[in-house]
Amino acid sequence: MRGFLASSIGVTCAAALALPLTPPAAAATAGAAPSGARSAPVTATARVTSQRAPAEIPGSTQSLPLAPLTRDRALGPAAPEQGLTRDDVRHFSLVGVIWDNPDTVLHGSVQVRTRATGSGAWTGWQDLETHNDDTADPGTAERTSGRVRGSTAPLWVGDSDGVEVRVRAAGERRTDETARGTRTATSAAPLPSGLRLELVDPGEQRLTRAAVPAGAPSATELPALSRAATEAELLALRGSELTTAQRARPYIGPRPRIITRRGWGADEKLREKKFVYTKKVKAAFVHHTASGNGYRCSQADSVIRGIYRYHVKSMGWRDIGYNFLVDKCGNIYEGRAGGVAKPVLGAHTLGFNSNSMGIAVIGSFGSSKPPGAVLRAIARLTAWKLGLYGANPRGKTYLKSAGGNLYRKGKNVRLNVISGHRDGFATECPGWQLYRKLGTARSTAARYQGR
Template sequence: MRGFLTSSPGLSPAVASSIGVACAAALALPLALPTPAAAAGRSAHDSAPARPAGTGLPAGAAVPGSTRSLPLVPLTRDRVLGTAPEQGLYRAGVARFSLVGVVWDDPDAELHGRVQVRTRSTVTGKWSGWQDVETHNGEHGADPGTAERTSRHVRGATAPLWVGDSDGVDLRVRADLAGDAGARTGKGGGPWLVLPSGLRLELVDPGQEAPPLGPPADASRTGPDTDEAIATSAANTDITGFGAREIPALSRWATERELARLQGSAWAKPYVGARPKIVTRRGWGADESLRERGFVYTKKVKAAFVHHTASGNKYTCAQSPSVIRGIYRYHVKSMGWRDIGYNFLVDKCGSIYEGRAGGVTKAVLGAHTLGFNSNSMGIAVIGTYGASKPSGAAVTGIARLTAWKLGLFGADPRAKTYLTSGGGNLYPKGKNVRLHVISGHRDGFATDCPGKSLYAKLGTARSSAARYQGR
């Protein structure tokens, strides 16, 4: 990454076999340029007003988030094949948002350029400095040929960037130069590379977290659960109570007993790590009505791919649920995926969060490593770890999670395994590839993810996970 720019147990067959991509109109936030073109009004596809007064919501209920999407406008008179090499938007005094990104029409098109943004804080009223937005360029997503990948709703996108509570934005996208950038003086036309068509700025308000689930008689406060929310909680009832906001940690002995129960045997497979505490989707406040209905599973979990979200490090651990809600909304409403792409997320304090719905003990098909989503899981550390070192707590979180989840499927964190490529930029479709059981994203796809500093810690995660398994 360049830094700038089937069925589920307990569910009806109709629900459990649903496969697809969430139909989402990615909608947008007004941004205005100091040009007449930038004075264009708000997109007609606004998904929801941000934190409106007098919503009529039940007392204490969650305030829904929103996604706004506005087309970028040219910042220069230059044109290459009808596309301006510099595009952007500026607007102050807009509805609040906390996460930004840029999307475009073709998910297979790559953005070769630099994406930068600055935002105005609602707390201080001051503008931030310019921040780079990582371009991603197709390295995440469902495998080629799958229903999720081929949906007409899927778009190309940058990484999302967490900017905190903001009410103003200034964005610029500048195409790379073809060939030697040093040969250009900066005056006149060409040779610019062509930016993807349909560039749009996404402004995401993650909304407020829902209150704790109350008793049925208290539904007037919390609101009734949707079918999707019920199915999501039910997917974890093999190991926790319905509606749990977190799955508690277990000792290794208790974990082995639980695994034996799940396997219907007198004893568990050897070498499973103690189950760590996991914050469920209800715990971080997922709006289950956003995602596609139903769950999709693969056969097993043979490997874990470690990622970073590339969303920046300017978040507190108390904000982690909001960051995840923002990424979830960006993946579904802006990028057109069926759900958040990662199976799990880990924050800088080492807290572990359930990602894609379907049950934390199960082999849920994610959209994290293009070409290698089958029989694997994706773990994203929240933050950007190219130059910044990940915290020891985050690395420990990876180790504890993989010791447990890989142990459920009998995998040794220090070993290597074979996965069949679904098609990507490193390995052609159908190739049997030997990979570390705990791999970095870059091992399966040509990318900088999970960042040089986090990738350097994967050896530590492997050895720690193996030790937690008792190896």
């Protein structure tokens, strides 16, 4: 699909529309994660400095292995510290840490601090979320490709030219019975093998979004539709599946404005060309990207391009994992390619990607409250997309688990139609402050559907 953007759909006079695409040039990636035996370092650190990259570079990933420090090299993989010093890397705006085995959990902490380009000012230490459980289901081609790696969540740091990272294993307390009595010792759990620092430059976005008349499609966005136009879209897309009652009164919210992949500058050469679909969309899982809130809404395109590149080039996925993303100003973005109105299989909720969609709010909401614009965007998006498949946002549904840390494979699980990531997997996502507001999103979405 080099000539057309099949991943977006606009409807005029109830007809589907394919949009032209001119993707940016291919981007280079430095290095790939090495394979090898599992190692057991206790602490890993790295320090990197760089010069700003030329503006014409569309995007890049620098993958830097963590290694024992000079004074600890004699200890080999058991060295208590790892690190590196480099002065020849390009500038970057997003960081993450990856490792060889996606099934290995990093028990410990990962912290980074970065140096701003221009000012030379260093930030304080910032935590990366180590339990990054947005991933493809077990047994799927995406998960068994051999390219998938374990990873932290990415962190948006803005235009930077220096970084330090430290990875520390969590201590484990062990009690042993000896001839002299009970002895308690503390030891560090082994860290995953193949730890690498990923520095992502999302590249420059040169495409300007032009204003379009109401109801008219464009290459960079799908405009909001009226209720009447949305109902016409529903009849065009799924009319043959609707009952007489559904035709008479379709419960669907007006389609919201959606910024397309071309709109946020997706390099379509990065992802796999083919699309994978499920049967329907019965539920929506809400996430946060855990990438921090230190971005302006005008930078959201860059943040998404960084996450996209991190998911594909660093973590080894076929495309960005989420079906949709929402910035803190309430703008909605098309995520994984394949069609915004179609049941595209994502990689967002381990065990429950089939017959669902993933919506990621860009930011971290463990302690920060989500803006009202975010909740309204979630409500508008779910009212429309769930309405295409007859789902009630305030209702319950059953999904069959493909396997995870909360439900065994094959178990039919009763879930809210609008759920949080933590409802399907043991995780803190989407952050408590966002999770506690999902009830508001459910009731608002149902109201948009006319229920």
